[in-house]
Amino acid sequence: MEETLNNIDEKLESxxxxxxxxxxxxxxxxxxxxxxxxxxxxxxxxxxxxxxxSDNCSEKIKKINNNAKLIQETYDNMVNRYxxxxxxxxxxxxxxxxxxxxxxxxxxx
Numbered sequence: 687m688e689e690t691l692n693n694i695d696e697k698l699e700s701x702x703x704x705x706x707x708x709x710x711x712x713x714x715x716x717x718x719x720x721x722x723x724x725x726x727x728x729x730x731x732x733x734x735x736x737x738x739x740s741d742n743c744s745e746k747i748k749k750i751n752n753n754a755k756l757i758q759e760t761y762d763n764m765v766n767r768y769x770x771x772x773x774x775x776x777x778x779x780x781x782x783x784x785x786x787x788x789x790x791x792x793x794x795x
Contacts, residue, residue, distance in 0.1 A: 690734055691746045697727040698753040705760045724757065 704720035 687734060688743055688746070690730055691743055691750065694727045694730045695746060695750050695753065697723045697730070698750060698757065701727070702753055702757050702760060705757060705764060708764060 701720040701723035704716050704723065708716050708720075
């Protein structure tokens with residue numbers, strides 16, 4: 687049982703590191719790897735009964751819960767960062783199109 691908890695913890699830590707190192711260039715491979723690690727941890731978690739765990743496993747469970755919260759925060763931050771970048775690009779494109787319209791209007795006048 688403790689070995690399973692260690693395995694879950696390792697997979698969540700690996701997923702967290704993957705999410706933290708995510709960039710536009712490595713998004714596909716890194717995100718998919720992190721997602722697979724989280725899925726595997728979830729599968730392992732499904733196989734254990736928390737009521738049957740000994741008291742010495744409580745620290746490991748706290749660490750696992752903490753890593754799960756960190757993954758959620760990291761993911762939320764990543765989504766927010768990409769949303770901000772998309773909004774910036776939208777605004778930049780809009781400004782560029784407006785400048786093009788103004789230049790075309792000035793040429794015609």
